[in-house]
Amino acid sequence: MGNNSGLSRRSVLSSLLAGGTATVLGVATADKSANALSNYTSESKVHANWSIPFDPAATRPHWYPRDLPTPGEVIHEYNMEVLLTPHEILPLVQFPAYAYNGIVPGPELRVTEGDWIKVNLLNKTHDFHTIHWHGLEVECEMDGVPFGTQYPVGYNQTFQYLFRAQPAGTHFYHCHQMTNLHVQAGLYGVIIVESPDDPVRKQFPYTRDYTLVLSEVDTNFVEEQINSMQLMGAQMDYMSRSPTMMAKMSGEMMGWFASKDAFMAAIKSGWIPPYVSSMAGKFRQIQPNFFMINGKSYPMTEHISIRSGELIRVRLVGAGMMPHFMHLHGHDFWHVCQDGAPLQNPVRLNTVPVFPGTTSDIIIEGTNPGNWHFHDHSDLCLTNNGASPGGMMTMLMYEDAAAAGFKFNEIITLNS
Amino acid sequence: MRKLQIKDTNILLAATALAAIASLPAVAQVQRTPIPEQPSLAPQIEIDGSGIATGEGRFPANPLPGGGKVSAARINFSDSSLVIGASQELYRNGGIGSLVLGVTTSDNSLNSSGTGLFLHQAYLDYSTKPFEAVLGRTDVPTQIVTFPTLRGDDLVEFTGVVNPFSIGDNVQEYRYSNQVALTFNKGLRYFLNVHAQHLIDSTGSGGDQTGINSYGITFTYQGVPVLANMERVPEWGFGVEEQEIAGSSGGADTALYGGVVYNIKTDPIDRFDVRFQDTYTTGNTLKAFTSVADSYRAAANSAAMSFRYLHSPFGRPAYQVALTLGLRTYQNVPNSSTFAIALTGIKRLGEGFDLVAQYTYQHHASTSAALFGGQDNNAVQIGFAYTFTDTFNRHIAPRRSLLSLQHQYIPE
Numbered sequence: 001m002g003n004n005s006g007l008s009r010r011s012v013l014s015s016l017l018a019g020g021t022a023t024v025l026g027v028a029t030a031d032k033s034a035n036a037l038s039n040y041t042s043e044s045k046v047h048a049n050w051s052i053p054f055d056p057a058a059t060r061p062h063w064y065p066r067d068l069p070t071p072g073e074v075i076h077e078y079n080m081e082v083l084l085t086p087h088e089i090l091p092l093v094q095f096p097a098y099a100y101n102g103i104v105p106g107p108e109l110r111v112t113e114g115d116w117i118k119v120n121l122l123n124k125t126h127d128f129h130t131i132h133w134h135g136l137e138v139e140c141e142m143d144g145v146p147f148g149t150q151y152p153v154g155y156n157q158t159f160q161y162l163f164r165a166q167p168a169g170t171h172f173y174h175c176h177q178m179t180n181l182h183v184q185a186g187l188y189g190v191i192i193v194e195s196p197d198d199p200v201r202k203q204f205p206y207t208r209d210y211t212l213v214l215s216e217v218d219t220n221f222v223e224e225q226i227n228s229m230q231l232m233g234a235q236m237d238y239m240s241r242s243p244t245m246m247a248k249m250s251g252e253m254m255g256w257f258a259s260k261d262a263f264m265a266a267i268k269s270g271w272i273p274p275y276v277s278s279m280a281g282k283f284r285q286i287q288p289n290f291f292m293i294n295g296k297s298y299p300m301t302e303h304i305s306i307r308s309g310e311l312i313r314v315r316l317v318g319a320g321m322m323p324h325f326m327h328l329h330g331h332d333f334w335h336v337c338q339d340g341a342p343l344q345n346p347v348r349l350n351t352v353p354v355f356p357g358t359t360s361d362i363i364i365e366g367t368n369p370g371n372w373h374f375h376d377h378s379d380l381c382l383t384n385n386g387a388s389p390g391g392m393m394t395m396l397m398y399e400d401a402a403a404a405g406f407k408f409n410e411i412i413t414l415n416s
Numbered sequence: 417m418r419k420l421q422i423k424d425t426n427i428l429l430a431a432t433a434l435a436a437i438a439s440l441p442a443v444a445q446v447q448r449t450p451i452p453e454q455p456s457l458a459p460q461i462e463i464d465g466s467g468i469a470t471g472e473g474r475f476p477a478n479p480l481p482g483g484g485k486v487s488a489a490r491i492n493f494s495d496s497s498l499v500i501g502a503s504q505e506l507y508r509n510g511g512i513g514s515l516v517l518g519v520t521t522s523d524n525s526l527n528s529s530g531t532g533l534f535l536h537q538a539y540l541d542y543s544t545k546p547f548e549a550v551l552g553r554t555d556v557p558t559q560i561v562t563f564p565t566l567r568g569d570d571l572v573e574f575t576g577v578v579n580p581f582s583i584g585d586n587v588q589e590y591r592y593s594n595q596v597a598l599t600f601n602k603g604l605r606y607f608l609n610v611h612a613q614h615l616i617d618s619t620g621s622g623g624d625q626t627g628i629n630s631y632g633i634t635f636t637y638q639g640v641p642v643l644a645n646m647e648r649v650p651e652w653g654f655g656v657e658e659q660e661i662a663g664s665s666g667g668a669d670t671a672l673y674g675g676v677v678y679n680i681k682t683d684p685i686d687r688f689d690v691r692f693q694d695t696y697t698t699g700n701t702l703k704a705f706t707s708v709a710d711s712y713r714a715a716a717n718s719a720a721m722s723f724r725y726l727h728s729p730f731g732r733p734a735y736q737v738a739l740t741l742g743l744r745t746y747q748n749v750p751n752s753s754t755f756a757i758a759l760t761g762i763k764r765l766g767e768g769f770d771l772v773a774q775y776t777y778q779h780h781a782s783t784s785a786a787l788f789g790g791q792d793n794n795a796v797q798i799g800f801a802y803t804f805t806d807t808f809n810r811h812i813a814p815r816r817s818l819l820s821l822q823h824q825y826i827p828e
Contacts, residue, residue, distance in 0.1 A: 092508070223813050231642040235731075238646045239684060245646070248685050252730040271730050278766055 044365060045311055046334075047203045052344050061137040063114065063164050075116040075162075078109065082153075082175075084125045084226070087186055089290050089297050090384060095219040096226050097186035098125060098175070104295035105213045105319065106173070106189030113168040113195045119161040121153055126233025127226075128152030128177045129187065131161060134357065135171035135340050136191070138163035146177045147256070155237060168195035169340020170315040170359040172213070180286070180321065181225045184217045186295070188319040193340070200336050203346075204363040206311040210304050213295070214354055214392060215320035216288035216381065288322065291381040291391035298384070298393040299412045304374065307399050310366040318354040324392060327351040327377040330368045331396070337361035351377055364396065369404035372396040389413060459502040461808040464518075467496040468567060470772065470799030476790060492797065494523035495567040499537050503812050506542075512812060514541040516554070522588045523569065536592040543815060548599040556593045557611045557634050560653040560675030561693045564724045564738035565758050566774045566797060573712070574720040574742025574756060577671045577695050580661050580713030581617035581629060589616040593630070604815070609634040609655075619709045621665035632657035632671075645679065645687040645726070652676040661713050666702035669713060671695055687726040694719045703748045708787050715747040736762045752783040762801075773798040 069075055080100050087097035087104045100106030111117060123129050130152055132144035142163045146152035153159045175187035190211050200206075239245040252271045257263040272279050293301045306312050314333075316326055327350060334346040339358055352360050375382060375393035384390030395410065472492045499518030506513055518537035539552025558577040565571055569587040572578070582589040597611035612631040636653030644650045654674035661669050675693030695718045702714040722740035726733060738760045745753040756778035763771040778793045785791040 220811050224810070227813065234640060235642055235646065235684065238643055242682075245682070245684060248683060250730075253684070281767075 043309075045205055045309070046363075046365065047205075050199065050203045050346060052199060052342050054344065058341070062166050065137050065139040065164070067164065069116045069162070069164075073116055074112070075118050076109075076111050077118040077120070078107070079120045079122070080106070080131065081122045081124050082129045082187065084127075084230075087295065089217075089219075089292060089295070090300050090390075093219075093290070093297075093385070095185075095217065095222050097222075098127070098129070098182055098226070099186045100131075100189055104186035105215075106187070108189060108211060109173075109191040111165045111191075111193060113165055113193050115165050117161070117163055117165055117191075121159045121161065123153045123155055123157055126155050126237060127182075127229045128154055129175045129182065130159070130177055131173050132176040133161070133163065133171070133173050133191065135167075135169070135359070136163065136193070137166050144173075144176050152177050155233060165191075165193045167340060168193045168198065169337060169342075170211075170317065170361055171340050172317050172319055172359065174319065178225075178229075181222065181229075183215070183319065183321070184286075184288075185222050185226060188213065188215065190315070190317055192315070199342050200313065200361065200363070204311050204313070204334065204336065206313040206363060208305070208310070208312045209315070210312060211315045211317065212293050212326075212394070213317045213319050214291075214293060214324045214326070214376070215295075216291045216322050216392075217320075218286045218288045219290060221284075221286050286321075288320075289383075289385045291324075291376065291383070293392055293394055298375075298382075298390050299414065301394040303395040303397045304364075305397055305399055306364065306366040308366045308369055308404060312364050312366075314362050314364060316352065316354045316360045316362065318356050318358045318360075321356050322381070323353060323355045323378070324376040324381060325351050325353050325378055326374065326392075328364065328374045328396060329372040330370065331364060331372065333365070334363040335360060336363055366398065369398040369401045370406045371398070371401060371408070371410050384414075387415070457504050458809055459504040460810055460812045462501045462503070462805065463498070463808075464501075464803075464805045465498045466801070466803040467493070468772070468799065468801040469493040469496070470566070470774075470797035472795060472797045474793065474795045476793075492523070492799075494521045495569055496521045497536065505812060509544055511542065511544045512815075514543070515539075516541065516552075520588060522586050532586075534586065534588040534592075536588060545604075546601060548601075550595065550597045550599070553592055553594045556591060556613065556615075557595065557597055557609045558632070558655060558657055558671070558673060559591070560634070560636060560655070560673065561651065561677060561691045561720075563691055563693075563720060563722050563740050564736065565722075565740055565760055565776075566772055566801070570774070570776065571720065571740060571742045571756050571758055571778075573754075574718045574744055575693060577657055577673055577697075578712045578718075579615045580659050580665075580669055580700075580709075581615050581619055581621055582709065582712060583618040584708035584712060585618070589618060592616075605638060605640075607634075607636045607638065607653075609636070615659070619665075621662050621709065621713065628660075630657060630659045644677075645684060645689075645728070646682050648679050648682060650677055650679065659713075661700060666700040666710075666713055669697050669700040669715070671697045684731060685728055687724075687728065689724050689726075691722045691724070692720070698747070701748065705749060705752065705784055705787055711746070711749075711752070711784060711787065714749055716744055717747070718742070718744040733764050735764060736760075749783060751781045754778060754780045754784060754788070768803045770801045771799075772801050 083099050083102045085097055085099050085102050086094040087099060088094050097104050109117070119131065121131055128146060130144040130146050130150060133142065140149050142161050143149040150159065170190070170192055172188060172190045175182040190213060239249060251257050251262065252266050255274060257266060267273070274280060290297050304312065304314065318324065332348050332350050335349050335352050336343060336346045338360055352362055354360050372395065373393060374396050376391065382389055382391045382393055398404065398406070470492050473489050475488065497518055497520035499516060501514055501516040503512055503514040516537050516539055519533045520536045522532050522534040535553065537554055539550050539554045542549045556577070563571070563575050568591060572587050572590050576590065579590045593616065594614040595611050597609055599607050599609045601607045610633050612628045614628055615630045617629065632655055634653060634655035637651065639647045639650035652675065657671040659669040659671065661667060673693065673695040677689055677691050679687065679689045681688035698715050700713050700715045702710055705711050705714070720740065720742045722738055724736060724738040726736045728734060740758040740760065742756040743753070756776060758774055758776040760774045765771055774797045776795045780788045780791050
């Protein structure tokens with residue numbers, strides 16, 4: 001969950017164009033032995049001079065997105081394989097997941113704003129995939145939209161993404177092929193673009209940095225749909241062995257058409273779209289039954305650590321399809337960034353909404369020793385397959401709680 | 417081939433069951449489980465139905481085997497069925513427990529209406545990834561190949577191991593049996609089925625009218641279903657069956673059988689396949705027929721072969737044409753052979769709903785002609801067929817899903 005669990009488990013290659021020092025940055029400047037106060041103090045480390053004036057040009061990219069790297073610029077190179085693998089949400093609960101490098105969420109990438117990112121995507125599943133860089137100002141061909149900006153990446157095929165990391169902030173990436181399925185199935189991860197001029201770090205000198213990716217899954221839907229995709233993929237793989245059979249492949253078989261005219265012509269020739277009642281019957285609703293933080297549901301979520309007086313940064317990422325309302329017990333916190341960009345003024349909250357496709361950065365100050373629940377306040381999402389408690393919940397745990405007099409040990413409850 | 421998933425059935429049962437449920441008191445008195453204090457889960461419920469109704473003309477109008485008479489023209493809705501199944505996950509290791517109940521309409525001439533109900537599915541199933549156990553009534557495990565005739569009971573004396581204990585009045589007695597079966601698999605593709613059966617004994621020619629009267633082993637290969645039109649040999653199998661026929665009826669019989677499906681043209685749009693099954697029985701000493709039932713237990717060789725063309729534009733079936741041939745000869749009974757052909761056409765009108773037609777011709781040699789109502793029999797049928805399946809409270813993946821076949825996931 002924290003930065004200390006990020007890059008070490010990932011397949012990361014860093015290189016410098018035309019020589020130089022390989023670099024992968026992470027806010028991982030997190031300093032576990034930093035000046036955390038061991039006792040409560042009324043003095044805050046928060047600086048009071050936050051000032052971000054309105055800048056009409058703020059939405060413009062700092063670098064022209066269609067530029068190419070020039071000698072001397074840093075390029076961080078990552079290998080990403082899409083795998084089909086069982087993912088365990090909880091003990092005895094698995095679902096067949098699509099996973100970047102075999103983990104859900106995928107590897108967390110951290111780079112400095114302005115550096116280049118090269119990602120070598122290799123698809124090892126019998127389905128199609130891409131990577132969409134959500135919130136990043138990439139050139140259009142790198143945006144990862146199948147049939148929109150690129151052809152989807154098939155089994156054993158590769159695609160190389162190359163773009164400059166901008167703008168700074170908390171962003172994420174996900175597969176854009178059949179998004180409602182592939183994101184539920186696990187194809188998402190976080191990319192953090194750091195700036196040396198990060199106003200959050202300047203005004204809130206935090207010492208630890210956590211990333212919480214919020215998502216949900218209908219495990220029955222995912223299993224059923226991935227099976228359907230595997231069926232189609234198996235047929236195509238088999239057909240690809242025979243030029244004669246491949247000649248039979250048509251847009252109608254796949255539901256792919258070069259234009260609206262081609263689509264209409266297919267209908268006139270007898271092809272029936274999959275959405276009409278004679279083909280689909282009644283649409284089966286997607287009903288998420290597990291709600292996750294970083295791919296795990298309570299009680300298997302990792303807790304957040306803090307000490308009295310410490311400032312920590314928590315990056316909340318709405319990677320799924322449902323809004324979540326993250327509430328922290330016993331504390332107010334500062335909402336400092338939205339969708340990667342610093343707010344003009346930090347907003348004091350104790351419940352922050354995280355909508356699908358958005359990111360929200362908050363700063364928590366260690367002001368109230370104890371073990372505190374931090375959870376989605378949409379109560380449906382506090383269940384595991386309908387059983388409560390569970391779901392999208394973690395704990396803010398003070399490392400010096402006992403020294404402050406808090407003696408209650410955390411008890412894991414699975415049946416309230 | 418025997419499938420785990422529920423199949424076939426009758427709407428009457430569902431209507432009756434629903435009416436019964438609607439009339440239950442608030443606190444229903446239900447059958448207690450062996451551990452009654454344990455509450456049950458809401459299971460996954462699957463309902464499968466198939467209906468087939470045809471207008472049928474026969475010429476000449478002949479008596480049925482075993483008595484009765486088929487009209488020259490009639491409405492035939494036999495082989496329609498409804499099956500209800502309930503399944504749930506067991507505690508660990510991916511085990512699945514299931515109950516299946518179902519009835520099918522039968523072409524039973526003894527029934528005054530011409531069509532009766534037959535309980536063809538009533539079993540409990542325990543399955544894990546490498547193993548499945550079935551106890552109850554279900555499809556006979558000796559059926560290797562499914563032939564593309566309209567009804568599963570068409571040309572049945574050619575397409576599988578017949579029931580030597582049947583009086584011949586109800587062909588469902590060939591297709592279903594009471595059984596205990598253990599099936600071991602490798603990769604959910606190769607299946608070894610070890611079974612003991614009580615084949616329904618309507619003649620009393622078994623040693624024991626309620627006990628085990630048939631047992632054997634069946635080995636089959638089943639390819640990935642979605643590749644059935646692409647793999648050259650998507651299905652094959654063979655087996656041996658020992659049938660304990662009473663000495664007064666010619667004695668025990670041993671059936672050796674095998675079958676294969678071969679794609680002459682592997683093509684996702686235009687599939688052309690041939691199906692073949694041969695059943696050779698030996699050991700029974702009957703040398704003459706005194707009844708239709710004698711023809712089921714006399715040592716014989718049955719062969720069935722079909723040629724089928726399936727057109728599937730856009731990856732979905734549109735129409736099918738098939739020719740099925742059958743030949744049955746008897747080792748010890750002279751001038752008794754019979755052969756048949758069936759020409760079948762099916763046009764898909766909607767998902768699961770088909771316009772169907774079939775012409776069948778069967779010839780009996782002189783010795784058996786009298787038993788079967790003449791040497792030459794013709795039948796023409798045209799009608800509709802509808803099959804559906806629906807699953808409620810879905811939370812168990814199909815056992816032979818591609819995920820299971822390719823990745824060996826335990827159904828969860």
